[in-house]
Amino acid sequence: MAVISYIQAVTQALKEEMKRDEKVFVLGEDVGKRGGVFRATDGLYDEFGEDRVLDTPLAESAIAGVGIGAAMYGMRPVAEMQFADFIMPAVNQIISEAAKIRYRSNNDWSAPITIRAPYGGGVHGALYHSQSVEAVFANQPGLKIVMPSTPYDVKGLLKASIRDNDPVLFFEHKRAYRLIKGEVPDEDYTLPIGKADVKREGSDITVITYGLCVHFALQAAEKLAEEGIDAHILDLRTVYPLDKEGIIEAASKTGKVLLVTEDNKEGGIISEVSAIISENCLFDLDAPVQRLAGPDIPSMPYAPTMEKHFMMNPDKVEKAMRDLAEF
């Protein structure tokens, strides 16, 4: 098994899917010759040509709209939003069209599109290059939202998203792109969408999170293990719809649950996770369900001190985990 970076897993998945199925094509801003501003589509233009790797105008609603139209006609588009922050002009296309077409047409039509977008902060990106936008889409039945944390999950889930017969939003943490490396099998594989994954077994506290925060939690867990605190870590991987069984199982295991996200606190994915736990796990709970999240501030500021205050990091997670363990 080769050790590759998070972004290499994206590129590999795209490449392999484009080879496997000629209906798969990529479109987005600078994804062609330039290979994407993060280099996620690096080499695809040379290998597959301009007909399958489309540079688009700076118009996200068009990127989504063209992709949805192509998907409804049987293609398998993978649209890239250069930053998740820029997805807003495409929200109408995604929510009004992609999410609803199967239901609205009584199964006559569907939109098997994958929309990739780098999200998240901690890269001095300031307001419009740091946001987490998953909560905007996380109450739209018809959509799926995948937010992987490791190269292995990225590759398996991106392939599954492309092969999925309905629209999938695939959010990649931009700071994880080159920070996170991991083993990925050489052979073709997919991972199930809608299934959470236990990243660490433990018996004292349960941390449920997703994306880059999974790594913060894992790092904190290693430190806390030296103090005798044994953390169980569940990676949601798919944040909509949520893996209720996985969440209930993980929460019930220790009865002390910490939910972590770098998104704003109120109304986020973890709030829904908290609701699932309180609906199902009352008699297993040993402590109030805790949420650790970004402040309810419009976006991550540019000033390093302010960014640090907003952004999640292993220290914040460790502190919250210890606090819960001691409860």
Add this chain to the structure above:
Amino acid sequence: MGLEKINMPQLGESVTEGTISTWLVQPGDQVNKYDPIAEVMTDKVNAEVPSSFSGVIKELVASEGDTIEVGELMCYIEIEGAGSAEEPEKEENKQAPAQETPVAEEKPSAASTKPEKKQDKGNKKRYSPAVMTLAQEHDIDLNQVDGSGRGGRITRKDIEKIIASGDIPKAGEEKAEAPAEQPVQAEQKAAPTPGSSPQTPNVQAGEGDIEIPVTGVRKAIAANMVKSKTEIPHAWMMVEVDVTNLVELRNAKKNQFKQQEGFSLTYFAFFVKAVAQALKEYPQLNSMWAGEKIIQRKAINLNIAVAKDDQLFVPVIKDADEKSIKGIAKDITDLANKARQGKLTSKDMEGGTFTVNNTGSFGSVQSMGVINHPQAAILQVESIVKKPVYQNGMFGARDMVNLCLSLDHRVLDGLVAGNFLARVKEILEKMSEDNTSVY
């Protein structure tokens, strides 16, 4: 002179590390702030790293070809002039731990901290749903469990450990516990005695208030009243009775009676007699609730309420239906005397089937009695009051009395209770010198 670090800068939004392709300076080189010192290659860009200071390159920590994380050390630079950043910084570094030491020392002498923690048992009785569930499932007495959580809270893990160990502390078989907790336990156990409500109200006595311990008869009264009021669904009814003739009867006989018999002929004896007679006709009232069934008593044994200071006794007039008014009056006198002298025996108290309460002796004109558990009803005989009553086309002064009945609605309904009361009323209103003998 001072030594400064130059670290790998952030060279792009997703860049977390960079590889040094070429050093543009060597140790000993003089550089100005913003002069390029190295070429760095990342996945996204190739860039020159500028110097953050003016000074002399001291040492290149990273070699060409090394990949360095953002924020990690690349090289040292010695800066001129005011600088001398190194010394004060180091001193600060030294001072800082020095300052921290006393704090740190306080912590390790956790000998003092830890017991303090142990003493803080504020959360000992804050049970989480998980702890409650496990304790109930495994019948664990939580009073005997030590908590390892914050503030002495018992955690789910504490309970799981106990279950795994198999050494489960059950209620009753007390372990030798931290003495500090004994009083709490004792209080808690005392609380749910019969009588007091399940949760003892948290009422504190203020300055000048008098605290009276609840003991003996008071405690028994409290327990009985709570039992009656919480268990029996009470219903109430009242009739007004014209006892003008009875008053005349009694007034005519009382002096002579007292002389002959040596005790008073009270109104109450007449009422008890009437009740006993009516009970014979309406045995439904002379019954008790026994869960799956209702037991109608054959014997008519009437409890009467006798108060003494702060105590209340309900001795029994046995077989009241077989006794004359005189016999009843004698029993009443005897029982009341015994009660006042504290000579009532348990035999005097046993076997009551119905209770008649002489509330009128306090001047009461209306009251709602609490049923003497497990009987089915209680009758309150109120004060006899002279009232103008419209009768036979004119107003006249009549002696009126209210009879208030509390009934167990599980056993009795309004119809039978009403019929019973009507019958008592009828008997009383017919009592007169012409047709009633006290013997």
